[in-house]
Amino acid sequence: MTPTAQVQSVDWLAIAPPTLTAVVALAVLVADLFLPARHKQLLGWTAIAGLVTSIALLVPLRAGDRSTFCLTTEPAATAACSYTADRFTLVIQLLVLGGALLAALLSLADTRDKLPAGEYWFLLLSSAAGAALLPASRDLATLVVALEVASLPAFALVGMRRGDRMSSEAALKFFLSSVTATAVTLLGVSFVYAATGTLHLTEIAQGLDDVPAGLETLAQAGVALTLVGFAFKTAAVPFHFWVPDTYVGAPLPVAGYLSVVGKAVGFTGLILVTVVAFPSYADIWGPALAVLAALTMTVGNVAALRQVSTRAWSAVRLLAWSSVAQAGYLLVPIAAAAYSSDDQIGATVAYALMYAVVNLGAFAVAALVARTHPENRVADYRGLYAASPLLALTLGFFLLNLAGLPPGIIGLFAKVTVFSAAVDAGLGWLAVIMGVNVVIGLFYYLRWTALLFRDPVGERVHARVPAPITLAIGLAAVAGVVLSGYPQFALRFAADSLF
Numbered sequence: 001m002t003p004t005a006q007v008q009s010v011d012w013l014a015i016a017p018p019t020l021t022a023v024v025a026l027a028v029l030v031a032d033l034f035l036p037a038r039h040k041q042l043l044g045w046t047a048i049a050g051l052v053t054s055i056a057l058l059v060p061l062r063a064g065d066r067s068t069f070c071l072t073t074e075p076a077a078t079a080a081c082s083y084t085a086d087r088f089t090l091v092i093q094l095l096v097l098g099g100a101l102l103a104a105l106l107s108l109a110d111t112r113d114k115l116p117a118g119e120y121w122f123l124l125l126s127s128a129a130g131a132a133l134l135p136a137s138r139d140l141a142t143l144v145v146a147l148e149v150a151s152l153p154a155f156a157l158v159g160m161r162r163g164d165r166m167s168s169e170a171a172l173k174f175f176l177s178s179v180t181a182t183a184v185t186l187l188g189v190s191f192v193y194a195a196t197g198t199l200h201l202t203e204i205a206q207g208l209d210d211v212p213a214g215l216e217t218l219a220q221a222g223v224a225l226t227l228v229g230f231a232f233k234t235a236a237v238p239f240h241f242w243v244p245d246t247y248v249g250a251p252l253p254v255a256g257y258l259s260v261v262g263k264a265v266g267f268t269g270l271i272l273v274t275v276v277a278f279p280s281y282a283d284i285w286g287p288a289l290a291v292l293a294a295l296t297m298t299v300g301n302v303a304a305l306r307q308v309s310t311r312a313w314s315a316v317r318l319l320a321w322s323s324v325a326q327a328g329y330l331l332v333p334i335a336a337a338a339y340s341s342d343d344q345i346g347a348t349v350a351y352a353l354m355y356a357v358v359n360l361g362a363f364a365v366a367a368l369v370a371r372t373h374p375e376n377r378v379a380d381y382r383g384l385y386a387a388s389p390l391l392a393l394t395l396g397f398f399l400l401n402l403a404g405l406p407p408g409i410i411g412l413f414a415k416v417t418v419f420s421a422a423v424d425a426g427l428g429w430l431a432v433i434m435g436v437n438v439v440i441g442l443f444y445y446l447r448w449t450a451l452l453f454r455d456p457v458g459e460r461v462h463a464r465v466p467a468p469i470t471l472a473i474g475l476a477a478v479a480g481v482v483l484s485g486y487p488q489f490a491l492r493f494a495a496d497s498l499f
Contacts, residue, residue, distance in 0.1 A: 011068035014085040016057045017093050018132035021100075024050030025125035032118025040117040044108045047121040051101040051128065058094055061085050067138075071200075080200035082139045091349055092135035092268050095356050099260040100128035102360045105472035106253035106367050115160050115251065123153035123160075124257070131261050135268045138276070139199040140189045143269060147185070147233070150265045151178050154258060158250040170249025177232060177242040185229025191222025192277075201277040208280045223281045226273055227288065233266030236331060237295040240324050244303075247320040248313045252370060255316060256363030259323045260356045267330055267352065271345055275337055286338025289331055294433045297328025301440040309378035309451070315366055316376055318444065319359070322402060325441060326355050332418050332434060336425035347421040354414040354483060358401040361476030365395040368469050378448055383456020392452040394477050401480055403445035404438060409484035 012019075028043050028050075035042065064087035071080050104124060111117040130149025137143040155178065159171025193199055195215040196207030211219045232239040247255040274285050304321035307314045333347035366376060368391070373380035385392035401408030404415040415438060422431040 011066055011083075013057075013060060014066040014068050015083060015136075017054045017061075017097065018129045018136070020054045020057060021050060021097070021125055021132060022129040024054075025122050025129060028125065029118060029122040032122075035118075041108070041112060043117050043121050044104065044111055047125055048101065048104050048108075050125065051097055051104060054132070055094065055097045055101065058090055058097075061090055064088075064090055080139075080198075080203050082142050082200070083136045084138050085136055088271075088345075088349070089136045091353070092264060093132045095264050095353060096131040096135075096261050097128060099257060099264070099356050099360055100124065100131070102364065102472045102476060103253045103257035103261075105468040105475075106256065106364055107251070108468040109466040110251060110253065120157070120160060123157050127151075127153040127157070127257075128261065131265045134265055135272075137272065138201050140192065140201070140204070140273075140277075141199050143201075143272065144182075144185065144189060147265065147269055148182060150261075151182070151233075154178075154254075154262065157254045157257070158246055160251060160254070164249070166245075166249040167251075168249075170246045173242045174246045177239070181229045181232030181239070183229075184225050184232070188222045188225030188227075188229060191218050192226060193222075195219035195222060201272060204277045205279055208278065220281070220284065223278050223284060226278075227270070227285055230266055230270040230273065231292060234263060234270060234331070235266070235296075235324055235327050236292045237299045237324070237328075240296070240299070240327075243324055244317050244320040247323075248316050252316070252363060252367040252376075255320075256360050256367070259319070259363065260360050263323065263327060263330070264352060264356070267327075267334075267348060271334060271348065274334060275345055282338035286335055289335035289338070290427055290430050293328050293331035293335055294430055295328070296331060297325050297434060297437040300325030300328060301437045301444075305440055305444050307378065307444070312375040312377060314376075314378045315369075315381065315448075318378060318448070319362060319366065322441070322445075323359065325437065326359070326402070328437070329415070329418050329434065330355070332427075332430060333421040335430070336421040336427060339425035339427060340421075344421045344425065347417045351414040351418055354401065354410045357476055357479045357483065358398040358408070358411065361398040361473060361480060362395065362402070364469060364473045364476060365391060365398070368465060368473070378451065381448065382451045382454050384452045386456050391473075394473060396449045396452055397477065397480060399445045399449045401484075403442050405442070405446075407484065408480070410480065410487050411484075413487040 024047060028047055032043060064085065066085040067081040067083065069082035107120065111120050127150050130146050134143065134146035134150060137146050155171055155175045158174050159167050161167035192204060195211055195218045196204050198204055198207060208219060235243045247259065250258065278285060300321050304318050304325060307318045307321065330348050330351055333344040336344040369380060370376045397408060401411035404411045406412060419431055419434055422434060
């Protein structure tokens with residue numbers, strides 16, 4: 001008789017970061033029932049402390065060689081595991097938990113008087129726990145569960161401003177697009193399982209190498225549908241339609257969170273299913289992702305270029321379309337991995353680290369400006385240097401990083417790394433399209449940056465700057481400066497294999 005597969009005992013240290021985040025989320029929800037209104041701010045600081053501790057728990061795992069929930073009937077070297085804490089996992093968990101921490105700092109002021117504190121912190125931490133679980137997932141069941149745990153609380157976060165029509169519409173659009181993506185992903189996963197008889201990513205890769213002739217079409221359909229589902233999550237064109245309205249309708253800290261952590265979730269899932277599970281179908285997903293990358297960066301940059309600076313919420317819309325364009329750049333190394341024997345995925349990870357730091361920093365400054373200019377137009381930033389030189393210089397630094405210009409060295413190096421990935425893989429046409437799009441991006445990023453230093457129109461209104469927002473901006477700025485001074489910290493992932 002064939003021995004029944006058993007699962008090994010749990011490695012609690014390996015699963016500690018997402019587990020602690022989930023536990024703190026539950027603790028905050030329960031504590032909200034008993035805390036009087038005047039002490040609700042304690043929930044926010046508890047959530048922040050939980051995120052800081054979860055990040056600290058990544059340090060003992062830095063060797064990146066732990067796995068758990070493995071089938072013990074197989075040899076240790078080849079055992080199929082459902083959770084793996086390798087270097088790829090740890091870097092993405094650092095990005096996700098760090099992004100959630102900055103979003104939490106930005107949210108403290110709003111949860112004092114605008115948002116229900118207990119519900120908000122529970123939803124934010126629950127989403128962060130799912131996002132931290134996803135990069136460690138090594139079977140499709142865990143992957144889909146982590147994806148939904150990260151996504152479902154985000155719907156409610158977007159619609160958290162009760163009575164606000166724009167917030168409700170944004171939540172509905174986000175919900176409908178995500179549910180569609182989930183349905184398509186689950187259908188693709190079911191087809192892949194039917195064709196291979198397994199859910200573990202490494203075993204799927206082996207099964208797809210030798211699919212019976214009668215199941216070949218089913219396997220191809222499963223691969224295609226799974227990729228389409230994750231394309232929704234990454235906001236790749238033409239699955240991007242929900243992004244601008246969702247970012248405008250959501251509270252600004254939530255919009256910043258979605259622009260970074262939401263994208264990290266989608267791209268991490270896409271990397272795992274393409275490079276780990278579907279390498280034998282690289283001739284299908286490689287060209288598809290290359291075309292998606294070209295479309296996404298072009299549509300995003302052109303739409304950002306067309307934003308009218310005097311239109312209400314034009315600053316948030318510009319950042320939203322910019323995030324779509326950045327998604328196109330992030331897709332390039334994944335597509336290149338299908339054409340090159342070298343591991344190109346590190347370029348996506350390096351670019352994601354740069355993008356997370358500076359984009360969240362830009363949203364943090366936007367959240368601060370919104371306290372005196374609620375419509376958050378690009379024109380509202382005119383003369384910011386005269387009123388607050390340090391804030392203007394910080395925003396200019398973030399925008400120049402996104403554009404890939406000095407002194408934002410990490411932005412420049414990240415773009416060069418992605419460009420090199422396309423060239424090395426023989427995707428010269430995609431490298432040319434990327435070059436054109438970088439030039440388009442320079443125009444609107446520099447236009448916004450120049451506006452910061454022009455003479456102000458009228459007198460700017462000064463408002464008290466909450467300390468948590470100042471801390472969030474400072475952390476993002478320091479991280480950007482450190483990465484610019486020592487870009488190898490991020491860019492070394494472009495050279496080393498992550499799997």
